[in-house]
Amino acid sequence: MSIARDVVVTGIGLVSCAGEGVVAHLAVLAAGAPARTDTETFAPYTVHPVAPIALDGQIPKKSDQRQMEPWQRLGVYAAGLALESAGVKGDADLKSRMHLVVSAGGGERDTAVDGAILTGLREAADPGAYLNEHLQNDLRPTLFLAQLSNLLAGNIGIVHGVTGASRTFMGEEACGTDALRIAQARIASGQVECMLVGGSYSAERPDVMVIHEMGGYLRAHDFRPVFDRTPDSEAGFILGSAAAFLVLETAEHAAARGAKALARLDIVASDRTRRQPGSTEASLAALWASTGLDAPDAVISGATGVAPITAEEGAALARLAPGIPVTALGDVTGHSLETTAPFGAALAAALVSETGLREVAVTVVGHRRGEGVIRVTAP
Numbered sequence: 001m002s003i004a005r006d007v008v009v010t011g012i013g014l015v016s017c018a019g020e021g022v023v024a025h026l027a028v029l030a031a032g033a034p035a036r037t038d039t040e041t042f043a044p045y046t047v048h049p050v051a052p053i054a055l056d057g058q059i060p061k062k063s064d065q066r067q068m069e070p071w072q073r074l075g076v077y078a079a080g081l082a083l084e085s086a087g088v089k090g091d092a093d094l095k096s097r098m099h100l101v102v103s104a105g106g107g108e109r110d111t112a113v114d115g116a117i118l119t120g121l122r123e124a125a126d127p128g129a130y131l132n133e134h135l136q137n138d139l140r141p142t143l144f145l146a147q148l149s150n151l152l153a154g155n156i157g158i159v160h161g162v163t164g165a166s167r168t169f170m171g172e173e174a175c176g177t178d179a180l181r182i183a184q185a186r187i188a189s190g191q192v193e194c195m196l197v198g199g200s201y202s203a204e205r206p207d208v209m210v211i212h213e214m215g216g217y218l219r220a221h222d223f224r225p226v227f228d229r230t231p232d233s234e235a236g237f238i239l240g241s242a243a244a245f246l247v248l249e250t251a252e253h254a255a256a257r258g259a260k261a262l263a264r265l266d267i268v269a270s271d272r273t274r275r276q277p278g279s280t281e282a283s284l285a286a287l288w289a290s291t292g293l294d295a296p297d298a299v300i301s302g303a304t305g306v307a308p309i310t311a312e313e314g315a316a317l318a319r320l321a322p323g324i325p326v327t328a329l330g331d332v333t334g335h336s337l338e339t340t341a342p343f344g345a346a347l348a349a350a351l352v353s354e355t356g357l358r359e360v361a362v363t364v365v366g367h368r369r370g371e372g373v374i375r376v377t378a379p
Contacts, residue, residue, distance in 0.1 A: 007187045008261035008379050009349040010254050011086025011247030013078040013198070016333040016343075017048040017240055020081060022350045028332050029347065034240070037223055038204075044220045045213070047203050048240035048334030053077060058084075059159055068155055069108050070241070075152045075200030076159050078243035082196060083160055086247035087259055092161055094257075099192050100156060100166040101183045103176040103199035103338040104149040109207040113138050152200060162196055169338075173302065174272065174370025175199075176341030181268035181372075183248055193253040198245030198346070201336040208239065217306055217367050226305045226328035227314050235307035237367060240334015244343035251379070261379035263349035267291040268341075270372045280312040280365055287373035288320050288361070296375075297357040299326040300348055302340040302364040313365050321361065340364050341372060348376035 017036035058080030124130035169175035219236035348360035
């Protein structure tokens with residue numbers, strides 16, 4: 001892939017169980033274990049809940065806070081942190097031209113209504129008619145609007161004034177990789193000078209527990225390091241609430257406005273293999289080569305803990321980066337699906353900026369589909 005212009009990270013916004021901001025997340029990264037764990041609310045499943053945050057700091061209007069679901073509040077908050085970090089929070093002109101790319105899933109279900117409908121459906125004389133009637137009458141009018149993933153982009157525009165073109169990607173972990181890939185490519189090719197890119201995920205929801213348990217993807221036990229979750233020790237992921245946004249610019253644009261380049265987002269490569277034995281390992285090897293990675297100083301892995309792909313990823317990394325420290329993002333913040341790639345890239349940029357590392361690799365292997373490798377280097 002030919003890159004015409006360097007793409008640099010000038011702003012980072014992070015929110016998770018570790019708290020908010022770069023310092024808090026580098027501290028928990030060094031510790032190698034999640035800061036907060038909840039084993040009771042969704043027992044027998046563990047969740048890494050988001051740390052308490054003062055929403056007023058980034059979402060000043062209570063009316064805005066009330067009309068958003070938790071995942072939207074997390075995303076809008078992290079986006080504000082990124083804009084603040086980049087020094088553009090008060091630059092209305094730049095934000096009006098700034099493009100936005102978001103990776104996100106659907107909104108939250110009204111579980112009380114869902115439960116009541118399912119209960120009544122069992123005894124209904126005409127189940128079809130009953131279902132139609134109650135779906136029309138019981139669901140709140142805004143439910144389906146609230147489920148639209150692109151409402152996060154809309155709320156970022158409303159609250160923070162980022163009003164350039166926006167795109168929203170859906171599709172589990174892979175959409176986060178592609179959000180970064182397309183943002184990086186558009187800036188590198190000269191189509192746009194500055195973009196805000198990221199995603200958010202709320203894990204503290206009974207509906208997502210049901211969805212992922214039905215697929216057999218959840219770990220129904222206490223926390224255990226991701227790469228130690230073998231089938232014998234109950235493989236699967238532990239969800240974590242998280243949000244991450246990055247401000248990306250051309251190096252020239254950042255320099256012209258006097259902004260510090262925290263790191264360079266070099267190449268984002270993605271793939272979608274047919275999941276067969278060995279396919280994940282082969283995909284990662286090809287993606288690794290395509291990014292030009294040789295011997296990075298560190299690897300941040302978005303491994304889920306799901307078998308057998310996590311073992312394949314571990315084997316691939318042992319071969320591609322022998323002796324290089326690998327940190328599983330799930331060991332730090334839990335698994336956050338659509339947010340995994342932006343979070344990994346943001347954390348990699350923070351490592352480069354704050355610890356002097358030369359190069360960090362980020363891997364993102366989806367629990368069902370999609371593979372990605374991201375190269376982050378010193379500017």
